[in-house]
Structures are given as C-alpha cells and as structure tokens.
Amino acid sequence: MGTDVDSVKGHTNARADEDIRRVDPTIGDLIVMQALPIGAYAAPVSAPTERAVNLADVARLAGVSPATASRALGGHPHVAAATRERVRRVADELSYVVSPDASRLAGGRTGRVAALVPHLDRWYFAALLDGLAGALRSAGLDLLVRCVGGAADRAEQLQRMPGRRVVDAVVALAFEVDGWDGADVPLVTVGGPPSTVPFVTIDDLAAGRQAMDHLIHLGHRRIAMIEALDPDQRSEEPVGRRVAYEQALAQAGLPQDQDLVATVDWGGVEGADAMARLLGLRHPPTAVYAHSDEVALGAIRTLRRAGLRIPDDVSVIGVDDHPLAELTDLTTVRQPVREQGALAGHMVATALSGGDPGPGIVLPTQLVVRGSTAPPREERR
Amino acid sequence: MGTDVDSVKGHTNARADEDIRRVDPTIGDLIVMQALPIGAYAAPVSAPTERAVNLADVARLAGVSPATASRALGGHPHVAAATRERVRRVADELSYVVSPDASRLAGGRTGRVAALVPHLDRWYFAALLDGLAGALRSAGLDLLVRCVGGAADRAEQLQRMPGRRVVDAVVALAFEVDGWDGADVPLVTVGGPPSTVPFVTIDDLAAGRQAMDHLIHLGHRRIAMIEALDPDQRSEEPVGRRVAYEQALAQAGLPQDQDLVATVDWGGVEGADAMARLLGLRHPPTAVYAHSDEVALGAIRTLRRAGLRIPDDVSVIGVDDHPLAELTDLTTVRQPVREQGALAGHMVATALSGGDPGPGIVLPTQLVVRGSTAPPREERR
Secondary structure, eight states: OOOTTTTOOOOOOOOTTOEEEEOOOTTSSSOOOOOOOOGGGGGOOOOOOOSSSHHHHHHHHSSHHHHHOOOOOOOOOOSSSHHHHHHHHHHHHHOOOOOHHHHHHHHHHHHHEEEEEEEEEEOOOOOOOOHHHHHHTTTTTTEEEEEESSSHHHHHHHHHHOOOTTEEEEEEEESSSSOOOOOSSSEEEEESOOOOOOEEOHHHHHHHHHHHHHHHHTTTTTTEEEEEOOTTTOSSSOOHHHHHHHHHHHHHHHOOGGGGEEEOOOHHHHHHHHHHHHSSSSOOOOOOEESHHHHHHHHHHHHHHOOOOOTTTTTEEEEEEEEEHTTTOOOEEEOOOOHHHHHHHHHHHHHHHOOOOSSEEEEOEEEEOOTTTTOOHHHHO | OOOTTTTTTOOOOOOOOTTOOEETTTOOSSSOOOOOOGGGGGOOOOOOOSSSSSSHHHHHHHHHHHHHHHHHHOOOOOHHHHHHHHHHHHHHHHTTOOOHHHHHHHTOOOOOEEEEEEOTTTHHHHOOOOOOOHHHHHHTTTEEEOOSSSSHHHHHHHOOOOTTTTEEEEESSSHHHHHTOOSOEEEEESSSSOOOEEEEEOHHHHHHHHHHHHHHHTTTSSEEEEOOTTTTTTOOOOOHHHHHHHHHHHTOOOOGGGGGEEOOSSSHHHHHHHHHHHHHHSSSSEEEEEEEEHHHHHHHHHHHTTTOOOOTOEEEEEOOHHHHHHTTTTTEOOOOOOHHHHHHHHHHHHHTTOOOSEEEEOOOOEEOOOOOOHHHHHHHH
C-alpha cells in the first residue's frame, strides 16, 4: 500500500520493496540510481584461515630448512622441483597456511572489519550484524565486534577508533558518527541517519508516513505517537519518524495535540508506560503510532490490561516487522534489516578492493497490514 | 517455586537463582561448589587499542631515529633521560601506541577471542554474545564473530578452527563441539550441552521439570509438548527438556501419548504450525509446554486464531524469559542468558591469564508465573 510523499524534498517514497536507491546527502535532492543486485557489491578478499602448524613443522617433516620451506611454498624459482613438490605435499597434509596476521602486516591488511554496536542484545542490532557478518564472510573478511555504551563511551570509541593495524575498515551500527575525525581506514554507517561517510539506511520519514497515512485512511482523527529516542544520540534535529507524524496530521487537516505525544527510550516496557500515560488523558486516542514494534507490543499490553480490545477499541501500528510482529498479529511498517547489514558489508568489501562504495543507499519500507489496525468504532457503525 | 529432581543423577536442581554451581561432567554426579561472584573470574589483559600514528611519525617529531624512538618507548636503559622524555611526550600527544598485532605476534598473543555463532539474529544467541562481549571487553580482549551455518559448515569451521595466530581462544555458542580435535587455543562452550571442554550452561532437565511440574501442580492431565530441536545438532541423545517431559508425566502417574508431542525447529512460526497439529487431535491438550518462549508465542497465535482463550481454555508455558515474554504475559522458565555469556568470557580470561577455568558451570533457572497458565477448566468449577 503506497503513500504520497513525493512532495517531500530530499526523501524517497517507497513504491517497490526490491528497489535500491542511492542518495547524495550533500545535495539534498534525491538521486535515484539504477538498482544493483546485492551480489554486485561483493568483492572477494583472501580468506583468513589457518591452523596450529607452523613453518618449522613443515620444514622438519619435509627434511629441509625453514628458509627452503618458505621459498618452496612461496613459489621461489631457486628451489628444485622435487623439493618444492615434497614441501607442498607436507604442507597440504598438515593443512599449513601462512600466518595471516604475519603476511597481512607485511601487506598492510588485517582481513578484519570492526562493527561498533550500541545494543547487541536487541533484535534490530543483531539482525543488522547478522547481515553484515554474512556479507563479510563471503568476502573473506572476519568480523570484530565492539560494543559501545552511552554517549561518552561512543565518543571515546570513535576517538580510539581501531586503525589499520587492527582492522581494514569500521562499520558503525545505527548511531551518529559526525565528529569522527577520519582515521586511516574506511568508515561505513548502517541504520543511522544519512551521513557524509558511505551509509545504508531506510527513509524514516517515508516509513513514518506509511504508518500515519494508514491510520488516517482508516478514518482515525485522534492519533497518538509513542516516539522512541536513543537518549545517547546527540543530534538535536527531529528524526524522520517524528516529522512524519506532524506532516501527516497537517496534510490531513488534523490538529496537533502535544498531549498525544509520549517520548520514551526504545523498548517494550517503555512503550507500556507511555500507553498508560496516554490512557490517562481526558480524551484518549483511538489509534497509536509507535516508533518500533517492541514499543507497540508494550502499548498493547497496557491496552489489554485496561480491558480494551485491539483493534476494536484502539488501533496500534509499529515499525520494523520484528519476527514477533507476525506472531502477535501486529500491523507494522517493514524495514529490511538484515539486508541493510549485508549491503554495508558489500560496501566495505567494495572499498577494500579499490572500488567506489558510493555515497549511500536508502532501502524502501513497506506497510504490512495485520490484525491490530481497523477503522475507529464510529466509522464502522 | 522449586521442584524435586534431586533423585536425578548428574543434574542439579535450581533452588536459588544467585547460585552458581560447577559440575564435573566426567564424573556424572553433581559437585556443588561455592558460588563465586562473577568478578572473581575476571583477569585483565592489556587492551588492544591504537591509532593511525606510526613509530616513524613519533621519531620525526621528536627529532630522533626510529630505532632510538623504539628504545625510548620500550624503556631501554641506553637512552638519555631527556631523549626518552621527549619521545614519550610526542608519543602521548599523538596517542601513539605500539601496533598490537606486531607486538602480539612477537609475544604470541593476538588479544582476540573468536565466537562461533549458529544464529546471530535470534535473541538467545545475541544475548549470549552481548554478555560475552562485555566480559571480554572488561578483560581487554576483542571479540571476533564467526557465523556458522548447518551441520556441514559447523564441522568445517571446527576443522578450520581459528588458531593462535588469529585468536587466543574460541567460544562455541550453543552447539556441540565433540569431535573437535584440539587446536592450540583454549575452547569454551556456552549454552550447549556439558562438554569435556570448559562449559557454561543451564540444566535443561531441571528447567523442563519446572515447567512441567507447574502444569501438573495446576491439575493438568493432558499436557502437550512442542519440542524444539536444532536440525543441525548431531547428537542422538534425547535432550534434557524432552527427558523432563517424560519423567514428569511418569512421576505423576500420567500416561505417555506420543500424539501429544510435536517436534519442530526453534521458531515462532514452527510453534504455530505445531499447535495447529495438536488442535487437530481428537482429544486436544489442556496445557502446552513449549521448549522456548518464541515457540510458545507461536502456539498462542494459533490458539487465539482458533478462538480459544489463554489460559481459560488452554495453558501455555515457555522457556527463556525472552524480553517479549513479559510483554505478552507469558508464563515461562527464566534462564540467565547474558550471564552465561559473561561467565564464558570470564572463563576465557582466566585461562588466558594462566588460571584454571574449571570444568564447567551450570546456572540455575527459575519459574516465572504470569497470565498464560491456570488450572484446567474442570478443576476451577
């Protein structure tokens, strides 16, 4: 089900969910580029695997000096063919490979990419990481995971960004990297706001409009928003999912009532608390737009405890398409999370193989109608 | 709410949830050791951080040769005090640290630990990894994540186990490592079955008994089990959560009806399908014991779609205490997942600092009664 936000400058409307669009954030206006198949970003890099056997073991069993063994394995011309053959056979039997760290230090490559992750135990971040790990693995790159904490820790981690002796590149998962002063390895962000470094993300404004326009089309006039904000995010700018709320109400000629906006941290319990606040209003909402499925599921718990039926008494919509959204019959706006992680991995591989990862990729979102939304009661009479 | 399984040889009953018990799997009988605070396992190892600056930069700015700079920073005695002071001041200003890879290759330490993870995007694995990452970080160790796929890929990854040139240790997340032929780095398992290598896990039999005994105490006589099995797990032995079902029924004098057992892969949709099969029985169950909360939530969706009320018509219990279990008011058996990951990290740090990580740790589980279980209808009349 599409929405009409073409008029919104600098944002893309999602019409087809296979569409991959690239945005140049320095211009602001949308540049729609031809969609590339995901595989097109992949670039193989030699695989970092090794075993416990060392060169001395190979040399001893082959009956040669370590220097000769090294030359034989390196394809050096001044080694007799029979010796080279013998050394290689022994090395194969022992599954010996050259130490990747040692060889990469010489070549300036570690074979590793670091992911900086604020909340490893939340589904969204785990799904991003899963996609990233898969793409890196297929490019022969190892994934180093560094958890980052609150705002102070993020700033410190960005200051002490792992450099080229530790990793070949860094991927920041869903947090702002402005102020990162450019270390000596490529940086890619995924799931955060569009950035001056290569990024992969969704259009939060378009996603929010899909949710809000659905509720408005159903006939709801009193719509609450449970806004989720990362307390450690530094930006003062209103995020796309909030802008979508205000814009949709304004375009539908509906009044803005700040009582209908509850702002909490991301999380189910937080959503439950916010819903309780909204139920305490003199005129409670007939529909709730939550910034994530987990927040929406929390709101639903509060509604059920209050004896209200969903969607008969109150409609609820989330954003994400969390795996449990399907199980709990939650209407939501689906974002492709694993795909965002995979694309970030492909961008990294492209950059490391000397290619151009491009300025950024914005993936489309899609309304998924399930059983938690319906017209308000007065409309259904 | 405790259960009585003391008679079960080789398994521990959970009485207090702060209790940490250590088991020697080679003996079989339980050895209960004094609980240790989590911090007791921690052992600091030097932190792997660095910046883009290299030794030549430091030398140039300090006006000395790189060799002199290296001796000055290394505390070599044959460097004038003034020179040493100047070099160190420059190094501090540039935030220069010795390349961790280069210095660790010399010392035989990489500062990294690899986690082998079958399903990164599932809550359980992400929570294990979150705990592991935190413990490793506090020990100054970096976390390398390798996703492993199905049975064939697991076997291959264990064959190509990262060795001491890549990592200092390996942690296998919730899969069997029997047949691993011992590389040159320590291996720890977490969340899997007790093993001959150091392990952290829960007592699946005790957890299953807590769930089953709760349903039996409520008066249920016709109890179904939705058994979740990893199709890529190689063991032919029945797992603890299944043994618990059979044992609890037998001890309560209830018949075993194989129609009441549905075996599926871990997952919500799988749980929903299994519940549909159980509802098709001539005599459907009055209660369902699911091996995980996600499986239980799937079963609940099917029950609701069939117009059945929970717990009025059917009781449902899971295992895990997934964050959404609280939001969906699901009765469950809580296992400390993040804590298992953290303890595995502490065991690794202990081993790497020359300590003895011990044979293994079994953490207790706990029944959490919420709104999805109640006595069967006939009992409530």
